[in-house]
Amino acid sequence: MLKIIDKWKIWFSLSLIVIIIGIGCMIYRGGLNFGIDFKGGTQVIFDLGNGFNKAQADKIVNEYVNDATTNTVNSNEYEIKSANLTSEQVNEIFNKFKTEFKVGDKALISQNQIGASIGKELTDNAIIALCIAFICMLIYIAIRFEFKFGLAALIALFHDILITVSVYAIFNITVNSPFIAAILTVVGYSMNDSIVIFDRIRENMKFIKRTSPREVANKSVNQTMARSINTTSTTLVTIIAVYIFVPSVRDFAFPLIVGIAAGAYSSIFIASPVWVMLKDRSLKKGKRKKEVVVEELP
Known part of the structure; x- marks a missing residue:
């Protein structure tokens, strides 16, 4: 069994390198390369x-x-x-x-x-849509699973958005309105991928008791990894074919390719380790409270 969770520092570092390079490119160039949909x-x-x-x-x-x-x-x-x-x-x-x-x-x-005002209105509406989507997904996952799963999934979504933006900044690719639509699509796809793994973690927690969250997460990720990779590969092959053979939608297809690939990575290597960290932190707090209560007893 692959110890995915145990190597979280490697997975986090790989993402941080891409994001830091992207931020550096944005600072050096004075921001993203916005197209006329935003600048006019x-x-x-x-x-x-x-x-x-x-x-x-x-x-x-x-x-x-x-x-x-x-x-x-x-x-x-x-x-x-x-x-x-x-x-x-x-x-x-x-x-x-x-x-x-x-x-x-x-x-x-x-x-x-x-006019540039059209791009500003589109950006504002997209940000509002993302915020509403994040809140609704957090509420749903908190009710259906638990709050820690929802928080880990949202962190993974922010990761996917940052990776996609960083790739555009690194290669100085023009950002137009299809980019916004692609980001909204990626958010939905990435959340679905994370929920599949979280659902397996929840099921395993019922049957594998007295086991640490790290071990449960490792087993769950290994059980769902093949499914995640196969589903993502099938989707990417289709979108890459669209990108190659349908030039008119390349502005929409390219961020989808980057975002979906980042989503598959984050669901396995980011969301699950984050959930383990949150779970371990919660368990440690619980133990401390019990120790305090025991000490206060006469």
Whole structure:
């Protein structure tokens, strides 16, 4: 049997290294690389025809703007988002597209200005949604299991969010609105993974009495590890395939890949050790109280 809980310092250190590097990158760069959904900017969509060469289109765009993010939509539409794209630059890019891709004047489908206030409203609503979700999950787990399980699960969720944000900070990936949706999805998925392990711990505690929380947790994690890894692997294969073959949803798929992988890691290597620490601390307090009561008895 693998002694997962006994090596908690290793698991915590691995996560801390990633998070600290991510925080360092954010401090060095002055924050995350927010896209126009948060900072505001210009969104332009062109119809360049089926099977157009995206790399060639990207090369043309990069001649005019350095901060642009581009996507392929429905195999024929090409989307550009940039905080510094002017109308003159759009016209120059469009003229180049006409020459390179042999498109007409109607190839420019839309050109929109996105205000930063939309991103702020989206962020505020996402934070409120996360807080409500955390409170509801904590109440549910406290009633269904016990409060310590809920607290350990929430710590694991914060870990998953921090890891995902850190990866974006380390690689300077643009953060747009799909990132928020992906984070909310990861929270639900990670919680489900942790509950499976906690449910096994609760069942084992009924049948394995006079055993330390550490031993119960080790046995439970070993019993559910194969299930967690298989489920996560199946999910990741599907999302990676979507990321590769459906470019239009990559902004949503990539944080899902990072978050779900982090969730599988945290449910095994973070949530369970945290629960053991909380349980051991509670048992020690209980013993101290009993010792005090015994000493006070005449």
